[in-house]
Amino acid sequence: MEVLGLLSDGFLIAFEPLNLGLVIFGAAVGLFIGAMPGLGSVNGVAILLPMTFLVPPTSAVIFLGAIYYGAMYGGAISSIMLGIPGASTAVATTFDGRPMALKGEADKALVAAALASFVGGTISIILFTAFAPPLAEVALAFGPPEEFALMILAFATFVGLGGDDIPKTMFSIFIGLVLSAVGFDIVSGEPRLIFFDLTGFSHGINFLVLAIGIYGIGEMLWTVETSRGSVAMSSATVSVKRTMAALKELMGTWKTMLMGSFLGYFVGILPAAGATPGSLMAYGIAKTVAKDPETFGKGNINGVVAPEAANNAASTGSMLPMLTLGIPGSPTTAILLGGMVIWGLEPGPMLFVEHKEFVWGLIASLYAANLFALLINIAFIPAFIAVLRLPFTILAPIIFVLCVVGGYVPTLDMHDVWLMLIFGVVGYLMRKLDYPLAPAVLAIVLGPLAERSMRQSLIGSHGDMMTFFERPISGTIMVIAIILLVMPLIKVIRQRSKGETA
Amino acid sequence: MHKLSTSALSLSLAVGLATGTAMVNSEAKAAKGEWKPKKPIEFVIMAGKGGGADRLARFIQGIIEKNKMSPKPLIPINKGGGSGAEALQYLKSKAGDPHVILATLNSYYTTPLRQPKLGIDIGGYTPIARLAEDTFQLWVHVDTGIKTVKQYAAAVKKAGKKGWKMGGTGKGAEDSLVTAMLMKKIGAAVxxxxxxxxGKVAKELIGKHINSTVNNPAEQVGFWDAGKSRPIASFTPPGAMKGKWGTIPTFEELGYGKDMVYYMQRSIVAPGKIPDAAKDFYVNLFEKVYRSAEWQGYLGKKGLIPGWLTGDKLQDYFLAERAKHAKMLGK
Structure with missing residues (x-):
């Protein structure tokens, strides 16, 4: 096995004292960056990039790779504990992580997130090690029709969920789609839906603004209303016994972990998709295939496991098109790519031939980064839990400040902060009226991707819709999506006919 | 209190007199142009994260950081909305602020031309330096078997407008202008x-989702080296490109005329009305970048043409290019 030989050479590089130290340091820094709302892996890597000129290029990329990984772990922490997505990739983790914390199961949710991240990360690196070049071909086979089919599949998983009110879900998706259309038209470049001629709308509505508004501010308003005078926010505890019990329960979620890992990795490979759509899709599928879909959104452990396994797997996946094709699979890898150019490493098809030691050193260090991120994360869980036991009167202002900072940082525009506050109030009201909010977040993330790929496909086919069905890959995905969409309808009809015969 | 301040004043006067010569010297120097940034410099990029312009800007930031050329760091900020309209509006609002600079590309002229409502006049900004001109080539997948412009023209005509897909980055973008120019010349439509x-365009060509592209060298060089894509001809004057890039025939050499040339400028500008001393600081800074081994090496490898230009000459160049683009866009 040539691959194993190369990998063991890679481990020799990864375990050099300097590199190993950078892996541990990077994973710890990343964990913190990921946990801070608004400071995702993109910002972390961008801020620390200039610092890496002090070390050799391979060590520099290893360091940044470890930050990327750590941030994927860290994003889950504030999602679970505060209900604010720490990074865009951890939005889906709030859906069930936050309800778990409110039920007093914060420790279980954190352990689940850490373990799922580890499993997702490990599976994806193994896939990367074994099949990098052939999978690059898969990425190439994905043109606009295939991308669009995948987006429809993602929407279908959210509509086809049992338990939710389908008209309300559709409404939520459409609101998200309208918001995602704000900004400049992607084909003609004309301004579109610039409300009240405010220039702040010209850069579109950043979906973190929506997510932090709905989940951070909205959640806080909700808690204020429901908890009233109660002192503690949740009865969070942690003990070895509880952690063991949590691990035991997690064994039962292995199917979800595997599904999230493979799906996340695959979505991550496709250029322009990345970890955020991957984690949202994993959540949708986990809910669709679950026996108890109605418990999702109310603290189902599978709802934490699926997106967390997927976002870590996708972060490895998105390195694949970057290294093999020179095209970043996510915003963070785009920054990494810029760094590699400065260090004189040319990403692209020739990298695996010309810079073997770099590629395999990076892959080997990802294994190490994954392990250390898990250990550091687990070690800090008691500290996180202690934060949760703060009285709500102290915690609420902190959450509020973090939300405002998180809304401001990505664009440095006060406009987005006001918008976020408005979304917070709207989100609270929607929740009172029992509208599902996750589909709106999904729509604002996937809306631009779906629109672009649909218009590219139709320009290419001169308006012929059959282009989505004629090609083998996109046709297959489309058919699955349509089956998922009509499934709830069939269920309803079946139940009715059963009722009639009985 | 009053006494104290008087004595303080006289003391400072005495010190001033004692170090008189030194003071005069440094003051004269300051007047001549010893401006230094007092806080981090905002380095605005008129495109989104991860694109060619963004990668280049971050590369420049890397060179400055690595060689410690600036006393304060440059902070890249992406303002890519509306083909750079967002960045240009921002620069306009920052008139007189010496801590903001902008990395430009050709949307610097095309965006204000296409959206006159924005009310942007690039003549009002302060030109700093042109660092390079990027070039364009016509690319196909090697599996098409096309090797010459003649074969290309024949294939496009045979396939017809509906059968031939040309990838690009958007209506009014540089590659769409070059595509229009090429199609007019060969009498075909795509x-x-x-x-x-x-980068995405290049990948789509390799995945065979489109039939041809007009890409910058940096976007295709990896696939060219790997034997997947092939440059058919270059939109440059003969002899302008060196090394392996020089082996690609130019449209002019192939007899398609001198007008088959198109460049993408890579320049730095500052807001209008900044102090002359600050302008001098930036010109000096980017001259160091331009002369650095990293930059010169990058130019050669990525097929960019060195083209240092500054001051009034650069402003004249911008205005001439704007006029040229107004014609191309039919405005």
């Missing part, structure tokens, strides 16, 4: 499909 960024 379907132009817009993607997000030149």
């Amino acid at each position: 379907t132009y499909v817009p993607y997000k960024g030149g």
